[in-house]
Amino acid sequence: MVEPDRISVVVDQDLESIMPGYMANRQNDLLQISKALQSGDFNSIQTIGHRMKGSGAGYGLVEVSDIGREMEVAAKVQNGDDIAKLAERLESYLQRIDIVYKEL
Amino acid sequence: MTSQDHILVVDDDPDICTLVGDFLEKNGFKVSVAMDGKGLQDVLSNSTIDLIVLDLMLPDEDGLVLCRNLRSRSNIPVVILSAKGGEMDRIIGLEMGADDYLPKPFHPRELLARVKSVLRRSRAQPEDSLESEQNACYRFAGWTLDVPTRQLYSPSGDKIFLSGGEFSLIMVFLNHPNRVLPRDQLLTFAHGREIEPFDRTIDMQVSRLRRRLQDDPKSPSLIKTVRSVGYVFSARVERGDPIS
Numbered sequence: 001m002v003e004p005d006r007i008s009v010v011v012d013q014d015l016e017s018i019m020p021g022y023m024a025n026r027q028n029d030l031l032q033i034s035k036a037l038q039s040g041d042f043n044s045i046q047t048i049g050h051r052m053k054g055s056g057a058g059y060g061l062v063e064v065s066d067i068g069r070e071m072e073v074a075a076k077v078q079n080g081d082d083i084a085k086l087a088e089r090l091e092s093y094l095q096r097i098d099i100v101y102k103e104l
Numbered sequence: 105m106t107s108q109d110h111i112l113v114v115d116d117d118p119d120i121c122t123l124v125g126d127f128l129e130k131n132g133f134k135v136s137v138a139m140d141g142k143g144l145q146d147v148l149s150n151s152t153i154d155l156i157v158l159d160l161m162l163p164d165e166d167g168l169v170l171c172r173n174l175r176s177r178s179n180i181p182v183v184i185l186s187a188k189g190g191e192m193d194r195i196i197g198l199e200m201g202a203d204d205y206l207p208k209p210f211h212p213r214e215l216l217a218r219v220k221s222v223l224r225r226s227r228a229q230p231e232d233s234l235e236s237e238q239n240a241c242y243r244f245a246g247w248t249l250d251v252p253t254r255q256l257y258s259p260s261g262d263k264i265f266l267s268g269g270e271f272s273l274i275m276v277f278l279n280h281p282n283r284v285l286p287r288d289q290l291l292t293f294a295h296g297r298e299i300e301p302f303d304r305t306i307d308m309q310v311s312r313l314r315r316r317l318q319d320d321p322k323s324p325s326l327i328k329t330v331r332s333v334g335y336v337f338s339a340r341v342e343r344g345d346p347i348s
Contacts, residue, residue, distance in 0.1 A: 012212070018126050022119055054187045055119040057209030065209045104213070 006098050011060035013101040022059050026052070026094055033071075033087045037080055045083055046075035052090075063093050109223060110134045110152060114144045114167075115159040115185070120208075124157060124185070127212040128219070141165030153180055155223055157215070160186040160197070168200045175201025175268045176254065181226045183218055185210065195305050199269030225292075241346045242278045244339040245326060247317065249274065250347040256316065269294070270313050273306075277327065277337035286334040310335055 011019060029048050036044040052068025067090050074082035111133045113124045118139075125135040136151060138144045141164050147153065156174070160167030171182055181203040186193065189207025197205045203222045206215055242249045246259030254271050256264040266274065272294040276285070285293075287306045294306070310327055313319075319326045328336050 014127060014130050015123070015212075018122050021122065025119060050187060051117045051119065054208035055117060055123065058120070058123050058212055062209075 005096055007063075007093065007096045008098045008100055009060060010100050010102050010104075012104045015059060016101045019059065019099060019101075022055070023094065026064065026090065030087055030091055030094075033083065037083055037087075040078075042075045042078045046072050049073075049075055060099075061097075064090070067093070108132070108134045109154040110136065111155050111157060111219065112136050112138060112144065112147050112151075112153045113157045114138045114140075114162070114170075115157075116140060116161070116163050117159075120159070120185075123212060124215065127216060131216055133219075139163075141170055144170065155181045155183065155219060155226075157183050157185050157219070158202070160184060160188055160193075168196065171197065171202050172200045172268050179226070181222045183215070183222055185215065195308065198305060199267050199309065201268030201272070239346055240343050243342045243344065244278065244281070248347070249278065251275075252346045255347075258318070264316050266316060267312075269309050270316060273309050273313055277335075278341050278343075281337045281339060281341040284330050284333060284336045288334075290334060306334075 029052065033045055033048060036042070036048075049068045049071030053065050053072055054068070056062065056064025056066075056068055067086050071083060071086045074086060109132075111128050113121055113128075113135060114137075115121050115124070116139050121137045121139070125137055128135050136147050136153070138147050140162050144156070144158075158167050158171060162170070167184065167186070171184065174180060174182060182201065183204045183206060184197045184202045185206050185208060186197070187208045194205045194207070203226070204218050206218055238251055240251050242251070248257040249255070250257070254266060256266050256274075258264055273290070276290060276293040280293075290306045294309075311321065314321050314324055314327055317326050326337065326339055328338050330336055
């Protein structure tokens with residue numbers, strides 16, 4: 001039974017050994033985004049967004065790719081408000097996600 | 105796939121290197137990783153590589169230039185894996201000599217399938233045939249193509265530049281003269297991939313190649329259009345020893 005605020009995501013079981021590292025790297029992204037936002041370093045945020053966009057769906061996390069895509073755009077136009085909202089969305093997603101590994 | 109094909113993954117994102125490297129290793133490949141153009145050259149100097157998975161946006165070099173340079177001096181198949189996923193990006197990537205192009209984000213199983221497919225096709229051509237093809241000089245309608253140097257000479261002796269895609273395409277025509285080649289077959293022969301709906305890659309390349317060969321597009325004499333089918337290279341082709 002999945003709790004109402006939890007998000008269950010099915011991921012290829014071949015990725016099970018590398019998923020914890022990927023999730024930890026996204027937590028690190030949140031820290032880097034927060035620091036970069038404070039210093040106005042939009043280039044770094046654009047790079048983080050670009051990489052999240054490219055890798056998220058490959059790891060089975062389409063939402064990470066979607067957030068990354070929007071983050072990259074927001075950083076390009078230096079929209080700090082949107083970046084802060086997207087960082088909150090990523091944090092919430094990472095807190096609520098339950099990964100189920102299956103043979104795909 | 106033969107036992108332990110060696111794949112080189114070139115990408116500046118450690119998460120992509122981990123994902124692709126781990127997935128390919130789990131499926132029986134040996135994998136090396138490079139984070140930039142210099143790393144790629146280092147691995148190539150020290151290892152025998154069977155296929156390269158190449159990102160285009162690298163910190164020190166443009167992946168497209170790397171791809172073109174690789175193609176001019178080796179036959180190692182290249183699969184581009186890039187966030188640049190637009191139609192023109194894919195066309196340019198293939199014209200620079202890539203064997204396949206997969207946009208990010210991607211599913212690792214699709215990448216695995218494409219890697220296997222490209223390896224299979226790259227081995228479909230016998231090595232001795234490839235060897236002799238690559239040490240030849242073709243003459244047709246006054247034109248000369250010296251394969252080892254990839255140099256095309258016009259009937260008046262002018263050197264004509266060919267892109268990687270144009271070179272691949274003219275090689276297909278020169279090896280299949282006076283035969284109707286369907287567009288999908290041309291794409292498979294020239295680039296090792298299957299045609300997709302609305303794919304105009306071949307038509308654009310034929311158009312460019314006609315310009316290089318000074319072939320009137322309204323009434324071409326060398327590369328003739330076979331309506332709704334493809335193209336035929338209409339010339340007597342002679343193969344001899346290379347100029348160089």
